[in-house]
Amino acid sequence: MIVGIIGLGLIGGSMAIDLKRRGYADKILGVESEPVNAAAALKMELADEIVSLRDCVERSDLVVIAIPVGSAVKMLPEILDIISEEGNGRKIVIDTCSTKSQIVRVVHYHPMRGRFVATHPMAGTEYSGPWAAMPNLFDGRACIFANSEESDPQALKTVEDLYNVLNMRPIYMNADNHDVHTAYVSHISHVTSFALALTVLDKEQDEKHIFDLASGGFSSTVRLAKSSSDMWVPILTQNRDNVLRVIDTYLEKMNEFRDAIAGYDEERIEKLIAEANRIKKIIR
């Protein structure tokens, strides 16, 4: 199978590594608009060739869109248009984006909709670019299939096989539900990390102090603040309504803490912490 990967960054590059060495892909064709990233991806052997978008779609059996969701939403209809052309009708295209409602909506009435499988492999790190790609990134994690009933069964089966090779657990979900849930368990924690980094950088002018005093706890809480704006600006705007609802609940909780601390209300603080501790049972 020839696999085309558009965007050889953390997700696309890591897929390339495991799909190739685990035998799912015989050949990887990469599309990469940044010349430096393209050169690096070749040198790191993430792709066998760097090609144009049209070449990639025409020569691949399966195309992975692994670019920020704003650009993916624009590119997907173009790719389905190429798949409409004679002789291309068995090709499959998938995306890996972190928000799903808009991308399934934009091709809902496309005649080749069945050839598209909307997925969200829930794995990653705070780093980006081909140099962030790594083997085994997806092993054991969950992969969401959004609105999978809108995909052709053969296309869906091929993509299920792909994620099986990546050792991911498939979860099937409506795209709108996906966006609600990810607002809670992923998007909000990026916003809180960004805000934490801004707070510390604003107040703690002496970087040496931050370095000296940062415990492991601070480092892990602020880790996501290293995430790139290329990826996160479109996620936060595309999932605006859900993210705002979560931020508002979050601000309520922060204010409850603030008031309890301000009033030296030890009993109330203890109760809030005990409630928060319930997360122990869920997240190991």
Add this chain to the structure above:
Amino acid sequence: MIVGIIGLGLIGGSMAIDLKRRGYADKILGVESEPVNAAAALKMELADEIVSLRDCVERSDLVVIAIPVGSAVKMLPEILDIISEEGNGRKIVIDTCSTKSQIVRVVHYHPMRGRFVATHPMAGTEYSGPWAAMPNLFDGRACIFANSEESDPQALKTVEDLYNVLNMRPIYMNADNHDVHTAYVSHISHVTSFALALTVLDKEQDEKHIFDLASGGFSSTVRLAKSSSDMWVPILTQNRDNVLRVIDTYLEKMNEFRDAIAGYDEERIEKLIAEANRIKKIIR
């Protein structure tokens, strides 16, 4: 040297392990008020004996107070009183608490103040109890010495040696400054984690969804929400004013994000994320 450790939890227990196996302590005497923890600490060989507070002080050369700061503030004067008694004048006592202003204030005029060295080894995990103790916990981390000029030089030197055995980097700081800086780089990230856990638990009623969808990012951001209220209630109330100031700055930053997302202001979101990304240069 006989080392007494009051509180054989994460910090006290981990110190016991490394001080013993690295040859600083010939014997460890433990004080542990919870019977289950005392039995576990003995079984795990964190201490050679469990003794009473008075026995511990009288038989040890150096006493480590490793209990929540609220209790430590009450216990320290009692220990210095015992050290005042005839024949005890060369004994040393240290604390390991996360806030320093109040504990140095409470013994400022004590006649045996010089025998006390106020320290804050900046290491830990989100777990507590003797079962959380582990070797090498302190290696390579920073240890704050607060108001070290108020300690006798010989006592200070002995404690510097102790932290050198634990492979910690000493940093000398005024207690009030310590409490300002730790509010920024430690206390706030606990509050934001607690609030994040409360938000998700509040909104995401289906725990299976949280488990399925939680990416590594969410897990690391919410990790500190597992921390115990025994430890954090007194920290947050003792350091109330500093913590409130940081929370208020943090709420401003969260609201900036909220407004930018609400207004679909991509340029503003991008600018905020780019600013937050500066943390990359400081925290690896």
